[in-house]
Amino acid sequence: MRRVSLVLLALTSLTLAGCDALRDAFSPRANLVARANDQTLTVEQLAGWAGPSKQVPLDPVTLSRVSRYWVEYTLFAEALASGKDLRDSATAATAMWPVVSRLKWQRFHDRLAAGHTLTPQQVDSAYQAGQYRAFQHILFQVRPAQGGPGGSAAAATSDAQKRRQAEQLLPQARTAGARFAQLAARYSEDPGSKVEGGSLGLSTRGQFVPEFDDAAWQLAPGAVSEVVKTQFGYHIIRRPPLAEVRDSFRVHLQDRMATHSDSLYVDSLNSKRKIQPVGRAAEYAKAAVQDIDAARSSNRVLVKYRGGSLRVQDFVRWLGALDPQILQALPQANNDQINQFLKSLAQQQLMLDQADSAKVALTAEDWQRVRAEHDSTLAMIGSLLNLTSAVLHDSAGQSSSDRVHFAMGRVNDYFDRVFHARARFFPLPVFLADTLLAQAHWDVDEAGVRRAVERGQEIRADSAQTSGAPRVTPAPGPAPIDTTRRKPR
Secondary structure, eight states, X not given: OHHXXXXXXXXXXXXXXXXXXXXXXXXXXTTEEEEETTEEXXXXXXXXXXXXXXXXXXXXXXXXXXXXXXXXXXXXXXXXXXXXXTTSHHHHHHHTHHHHHHHHHHHHHHHHHGGGOOOHHHHHHHHHHOSSEEEEEXXXXXXXXXXXXXXXXXXXXXXXXXXXXXHHHHHHHHHHGGGHHHHHHHHOOOHHHXXXXXXXXXXXXXXXXXXXXXXXXXXXXXXXXXXXXXXTEEEEEEOXXXXXXXXXXXXXXXXXXXXXXXXXXXXXXXXXXXXXXXXXXXXXXXXXXXXXXXXXXXXOEEEEETTEEEEHHXXXXXXXXXXXXXXXHGGGSOHHHHHHHHHHHHHHHHHHXXXXXXXXXXOHHHHHHHHHHHHHHHHHHHHHHTOOHHHHHHHSOSSHHHHHHHHHHHHHHHHHHHHTTSSOOOOOOHHHHHHHXXXXXXXXXXXXXXXXXXXXXXXXXXXXXXXXXXXXOOOSSSOSSOOOOOOOO
């Protein structure tokens, strides 16, 4: 009885271990890797691309990602071939979510900052108080000494020359009044300020290097300094009177107040909403970065706050809107850095929610910008595929199926050229891809991906053998030696 039980247990184990392989083998989709509506990517097709292409890793992660890219491009081409208007407002809004969100926050910021508009009397008071000051300067730049023989002597000569130039211009600068800006535009060697008439914007005490700062903050309105030496060279500094800079002084001061208000607003959010990353947030974020596709549907909470949370799927969505370098840097960041980053994303999410609650809308000019960027993206993808409405009209048949067939030929040709290093690959922008995927029936079959990996390895091995040895025509008859494998005695 015990013997029978052990045999049954062994057979059960074998059955369980092999069920995935058997299911794959007898599946009606055993030869498919991906499906996008009615279009399919076969195991042989994907393996035929990847197998001979030695720069492509033959592993499930890579080929699964390639399959998803194929799905996205297929949906784009299919939409174009079927006459769908990808330029409509709804598609543009979702595909351009990062731009729309940034503009929406800017409009919300403008609304918050509207309360900081200063009256003329307030501008007068702020200028007279002197906490914020406006300065102009003309710089005669001194280059640092170069190494090697004669470097110090040359630097000393250049230093003396620049000092003489500054001293020669000083009398004219002191009598120029408002024309000081013209002198700065003509003579200054500071490229950042000379185009602004030497203006350094609005500053507070201690903002500049000590030599410059000490001289500048002694100036009365309208006064001009002596020639001042700093590590950058020789300066002539002027503090313009309010009458000359009233508008710019007001704008810069309002910007300062708005920035301070933004900071207070974020601090208020943190205090009221109790924004706090969960205990293993950094670990979950790193895991999400390793498998972005799986993380797109994860509801695991990363940051809690009163009235809501930032989930893994929200985190992945934000990553698609940020600089790709952030995604590359996350695996090397420590837990404190990642937690702070997650907290900042939660703050941004809350601020957008606040903007929506306040019924903030984009202006007509904003929407014009959104549509222009969206149209540019569509044109770029169309050029990669050599597929546009005009091309479809001139080259494809009249029926919808003919146009889709033609468009799919362009998609497959593009991937073929990419794998053969005849074209550079560009993934579809994340939010455009997500928009297309949300409106389609699609999937990537991981079992099909595994079969494509195996088939690709076979093709690559055959290719290596073919290229590594000359072809030999077998002699007729049996092999001259027995090549049958036998067990060793």
